[in-house]
Amino acid sequence: MSLPAILMKRGLLFSVFWYLAAGYSLAAEISTQSVQIKIETILASDQSDEFDSRLAPLQRQLKVMKYRSYRLLKEESQTVPWQGSAAFEIPGGRSLAVTPQEFRDKRLALKVGLQQGEKPLLDTTIRMNNGGNFLLGGPPHEGGALVISIWATAQ
Amino acid sequence: MTDCEQIRESLGTWLDGELGRFEAEAVRSHVEKCPHCGEEKRQLERLQVALRSVLEVEASRMAFAPFWNGVQCRIAAKRSWFEDLSDWLSSALTPPRLAWAVPAVIALVLGVWSLDSFFYSGRSGAQRNNFASVDSIDTYGRNVALLREDETKTTVIWLYQNQEGENESSGDTDEKRPSF
Numbered sequence: 001m002s003l004p005a006i007l008m009k010r011g012l013l014f015s016v017f018w019y020l021a022a023g024y025s026l027a028a029e030i031s032t033q034s035v036q037i038k039i040e041t042i043l044a045s046d047q048s049d050e051f052d053s054r055l056a057p058l059q060r061q062l063k064v065m066k067y068r069s070y071r072l073l074k075e076e077s078q079t080v081p082w083q084g085s086a087a088f089e090i091p092g093g094r095s096l097a098v099t100p101q102e103f104r105d106k107r108l109a110l111k112v113g114l115q116q117g118e119k120p121l122l123d124t125t126i127r128m129n130n131g132g133n134f135l136l137g138g139p140p141h142e143g144g145a146l147v148i149s150i151w152a153t154a155q
Numbered sequence: 156m157t158d159c160e161q162i163r164e165s166l167g168t169w170l171d172g173e174l175g176r177f178e179a180e181a182v183r184s185h186v187e188k189c190p191h192c193g194e195e196k197r198q199l200e201r202l203q204v205a206l207r208s209v210l211e212v213e214a215s216r217m218a219f220a221p222f223w224n225g226v227q228c229r230i231a232a233k234r235s236w237f238e239d240l241s242d243w244l245s246s247a248l249t250p251p252r253l254a255w256a257v258p259a260v261i262a263l264v265l266g267v268w269s270l271d272s273f274f275y276s277g278r279s280g281a282q283r284n285n286f287a288s289v290d291s292i293d294t295y296g297r298n299v300a301l302l303r304e305d306e307t308k309t310t311v312i313w314l315y316q317n318q319e320g321e322n323e324s325s326g327d328t329d330e331k332r333p334s335f
Contacts (some may be wrong), residue, residue: 006254014258018265061309064302109290114314122294122314128287140313 032154034081035100035108039088040151042073044137045144058149061135065147073146079155092141093117096148106130114139122138130154158185162192166199286310 004140042055044067052071055062062070078086080100088096099111107127114136121139128134130153137147162185168174169182186192286303287310298315 005223006251007257010254011258011261014262018262021266022269026255060307064304064307064309064311116218120295122292122299124292124312125290126287126310127290128310129285132285132287134285134287134310135310136312136314138312140316148228 002112008123030127032082032103034084035103035110035155036077036079036151036153036155037086037088037100038075038077038151038153039090039098040072040149041090042147042149043069043073043091043141043144044147045069045071045142047143052132061133061149062147064139065135067144069144070147090114090139090146090148092139092146094121094139094146096150098118098150098152100152100154101125103130103154108154110150110152112136112150114148126150128152158188159192162186162189163195166192166196170196170199170203 020041040055040058042052042058042062044062045064046068050069050071051059054075055070055073073091074089076088078088079097080086080098082100082102085099088098088112090096094114094116097111097115101109101111103109106129109125109127110129111125112121112122113124116139122136126134131151133149134152135147135149137145139146156175162182165174165178165182166186172179174182186196186299285308289301289310289312292299292301292312300311300313300315302311302313303309304311
């Protein structure tokens with residue numbers, strides 16, 4: 001058999017393998033049952049130069065906000081089914097509700113609501129990479145501002 | 156095949172000492188009893204002696220020193236990396252191997268690319284494209300800033316307090332300012 005013929009045959013073989021792998025990957029994306037939501041509540045302030053070592057993985061992201069001090073106040077994870085809602089207590093009488101909505105093109109859609117008591121502060125729908133995070137900040141707390149890092153990973 | 160035929164086929168191997176213990180014993184006992192095979196054995200021994208003497212005479216006339224010197228020189232000589240590479244390529248890039256290598260490399264590249272994007276998770280994502288996109292946002296009349304920071308690929312939603320002072324009793328006012 002000539003080289004081009006062998007190449008074509010083996011290329012086809014690998015294509016079949018590839019379609020199977022892609023199908024498996026797509027099926028895995030569709031069949032995720034739940035989403036792990038992790039919330040890290042951080043106090044950012046200018047009252048000291050302390051940087052909480054537990055926040056080291058977030059250091060570069062937090063640096064954007066130009067505060068001098070960052071301290072992890074609370075960390076909580078919940079596993080939520082699709083369309084289910086997870087509620088997280090945030091210091092200062094606030095609460096955060098997170099509802100995973102869909103997983104498409106390797107990105108998760110999350111509905112996020114922040115409330116202070118009964119008063120809504122923010123409602124947003126975010127699309128983010130699986131396993132990624134975004135930061136929600138601004139609510140004042142103990143002479144600084146709260147920064148909430150919201151992570152989501154489909155499982 | 157008779158016993159004698161089998162024994163004669165094994166005679167040379169036996170005389171060279173290459174038979175196993177039990178086979179060698181079987182050949183020896185047969186040769187001692189069978190005159191035909193005994194004669195065959197003696198002929199082979201004579202032939203070996205004759206060959207050895209001829210070879211020894213011829214070998215003594217040959218000069219082996221230059222041959223061994225040449226071998227040693229070739230072993231000791233350092234080959235350039237280019238020669239090594241050239242030899243490796245000529246042995247590696249034969250058509251059948253090439254036929255496997257091309258689709259394998261394509262599959263490997265595609266595999267690394269897609270698995271990387273599918274399986275990556277966790278905080279190392281902060282170094283990659285971690286941008287989140289905002290489909291909708293309602294801040295109930297408050298000001299909001301949306302920052303997409305390029306260095307860490309981070310999306311930040313910053314919520315400002317309104318003028319009614321809905322913050323805590325500590326009464327911070329500094330948080331009205333954007334910090335980035």
